[in-house]
Amino acid sequence: MKITLAHGSGGTSTGELIEQVFAKAYANPVLSRMEDSAVIPGASRIALTTDSFVVSPAFFPGGDLGRLAICGTVNDLLVSGAEPKYLTAGFILETGADTEDLEKIARSMAETAEEAGVMIVAGDTKVVEGKGEIFVNTAGVGFVAEGVDWRGPNCRPGDVIIVSGNLGDHHAAILSRRMGIENDILSDCAPLTDMVGALHRGGVAVRAARDVTRGGLATVLNELAAASGTRFLLEETLLPAAPAVRGLCGLLGLDPLYMGNEGKLAVVVAPEDAEKTVELLRASRYGENACRIGVVEAAEEPGVLLITELGGQRVIGPLFGEGLPRIC
Numbered sequence: 001m002k003i004t005l006a007h008g009s010g011g012t013s014t015g016e017l018i019e020q021v022f023a024k025a026y027a028n029p030v031l032s033r034m035e036d037s038a039v040i041p042g043a044s045r046i047a048l049t050t051d052s053f054v055v056s057p058a059f060f061p062g063g064d065l066g067r068l069a070i071c072g073t074v075n076d077l078l079v080s081g082a083e084p085k086y087l088t089a090g091f092i093l094e095t096g097a098d099t100e101d102l103e104k105i106a107r108s109m110a111e112t113a114e115e116a117g118v119m120i121v122a123g124d125t126k127v128v129e130g131k132g133e134i135f136v137n138t139a140g141v142g143f144v145a146e147g148v149d150w151r152g153p154n155c156r157p158g159d160v161i162i163v164s165g166n167l168g169d170h171h172a173a174i175l176s177r178r179m180g181i182e183n184d185i186l187s188d189c190a191p192l193t194d195m196v197g198a199l200h201r202g203g204v205a206v207r208a209a210r211d212v213t214r215g216g217l218a219t220v221l222n223e224l225a226a227a228s229g230t231r232f233l234l235e236e237t238l239l240p241a242a243p244a245v246r247g248l249c250g251l252l253g254l255d256p257l258y259m260g261n262e263g264k265l266a267v268v269v270a271p272e273d274a275e276k277t278v279e280l281l282r283a284s285r286y287g288e289n290a291c292r293i294g295v296v297e298a299a300e301e302p303g304v305l306l307i308t309e310l311g312g313q314r315v316i317g318p319l320f321g322e323g324l325p326r327i328c
């Protein structure tokens with residue numbers, strides 16, 4: 001079946017679409033009440049975030065639009081130190097979109113939400129005339145435990161910078177697909193739930209964390225350095241990237257430091273907790289390639305500096321301009 005303007009009318013076709021696709025995929029006690037807003041138990045400290053997902057193609061090696069729409073929002077909550085709890089899902093459907101694709105996306109969202117331990121409790125659908133594309137917005141609420149304070153300004157000289165695995169996988173997978181390059185690169189699109197949970201349970205002194213997404217590691221570390229007025233010193237030989245991703249980057253003149261991921265954590269921790277952090281991440285789901293990549297230093301000019309393989313120094317700025325549109 002194809003999406004028509006009637007599916008966005010608010011009438012019976014809309015009702016059928018909601019019933020057949022979304023209510024079926026996300027059935028839970030809160031959503032099933034079908035009220036105008038979800039009333040949910042609260043907490044004293046709440047984290048709230050939203051993100052829209054327009055990735056093209058919607059189905060790609062290692063994931064799809066639905067998995068991405070859950071991971072992006074859940075991961076933003078997790079790296080704020082929050083436990084993700086509730087999500088909303090808004091769909092913008094262009095006429096001609098395939099309901100089979102929509103069902104696949106809805107199912108993938110439901111599976112990923114379950115993996116991440118979150119409930120989809122509210123949603124919306126709009127239909128616009130177009131070329132059959134599907135766009136998703138997710139907003140998420142998480143609860144932050146007392147005493148947890150993960151923020152950029154907390155980074156201080158001596159802290160250790162750790163990344164949870166190989167750089168650039170998601171970006172490289174989308175890019176390969178779009179350019180028709182054959183390889184076995186898969187998107188790393190995944191919830192960071194297990195990794196972040198391990199850090200909380202392990203009592204790690206986390207200063208700040210970010211998920212490595214659009215703009216790559218270079219951009220997120222520049223944000224942390226600017227927020228804390230420090231310099232992040234990285235060692236090029238320590239930066240993890242899969243050989244296939246390095247190969248693709250070499251071929252296209254790209255730098256893994258600027259390639260987006262969708263399931264990687266960059267975390268700054270107290271020096272005495274660095275070793276424990278790497279161990280905890282490596283023992284967690286999706287964290288097997290975690291490693292330390294550098295240290296935080298005092299500096300007059302905040303920023304990111306890379307010690308190159310040959311021992312030289314290179315200033316690493318944030319991504320300037322747009323690397324590749326519609327990777328997320």
Ligand code: MG
Nearest residue numbers: 076210211213
């Ligand atoms: Mg983020």
